[in-house]
Amino acid sequence: MCTDLGTKAIVAEAWAPSTTPAPISISRDNLRDAVEDLGKPAVLVVEDLLNDGAFIYSLAEVFKEARVYEALNKGWAVFRHSGGERLELVAKSERDSFHHVVRIFALLDSDRWSPGQVTKSHKKARQLAADGIEVHVLELREAENYVPNSVLFLCGKHKIINRRVNALKKLTKEQRGYYDMKYGFGRPDEPARIRSEHGTLFSDTPAELIKALRGGFGTKILARFRERSPYLAPTEFERPNLDTADEIREILQKIATII
Known part of the structure; x- marks a missing residue:
């Protein structure tokens, strides 16, 4: 128990800076720099411009976060692609372009395979936060x-994908959260493969569900999400084995604070 609590404390410290922006001191000496900073677009650093950009755009639309959505549409906020491994370098480079009012947000996948796992992403987040960059590491993988799920039905051939989505619905919130959505439990024409990093997460899952979840949902999930976002409602993110609405609102609030 103590170990679990300690791990959670480390993770919280690593990537959960306050959503309340720190007070900005404006004086005659820094007024010119502050005005210049506020005249630039806010910068959203993501690992993959196409997919993560679509993800943030879609969240802003579904949750009707008007400030973020308008900023993205009008160029008041812009995305920067980092390629994952270079995210820290790109974010710090962008940070150097601001003189006094730092307006940068970085979003990182956690890359976890199980709840509470501390990964390289959490270390990066801690370092970025120390440099004054607003940052969020996704709680889920x-x-x-x-x-x-309503979007996932569009990610493959009807008969196969229906079976796969129905199997996904039967997973617990934790299992769905750390399942490999793109590739599942290996190729659909080969025996299912559960990664050792999952630990005991799927140890009690019926074999027929594991078998049905081979193959995953492919690499176009976020593209389909972007297409469907005008027709989605926040209630879709409040389902028992998803339940991510609160975290999504937190992400959008963090972005709003830098715009």
Whole structure:
């Protein structure tokens, strides 16, 4: 128990800076710099411009976060692609372009395979936060794990994908959150493979569900999410084995604070 609490405390410290922006001191000496900073677009640093950009855009639309959605549409906030491994370098480079009012947000996949796992993403987040960058590490494995079931039905051939989505619905919230949404439990024409990093997460899952979840939902999940976002409602993210609405609102609030 103590170990679990300690791990959670470390993770919380690593990536959960306050959503309340720190007071900004404006004086005659820094007024010119502050005005210049506020005249630039806010910067959203993501691992993958196409997918993570679509993810944030879709969340803002579904949750009707008007400030973020308008900023993205009008160029008041812009995305920067980092390629994952270079995210820290790109974010710090962008940070150096601001003189006094730092307006940068970084979003990282956790890359977890099980709840509470501390990964490289959490270490990066701690370092970025120390540099004054607003940052969020996803609680679940990656952005695809936040996409609701109604969108997943569009991610493959009807008969096969229906069976796969119905199997996904039977997983617990934790299992769905750390399942490999893109590739599942290996190729659909081969024996299911559960990664050792999952630990005991799927140890009690019926074999027929594991078998049905081979193959995953492919690499176009977030593209389908972007297409469907005008027709989705926040209630889709409040289902028992998804339940991510509160975290999504937190992400959007963090972005809103830098715009």
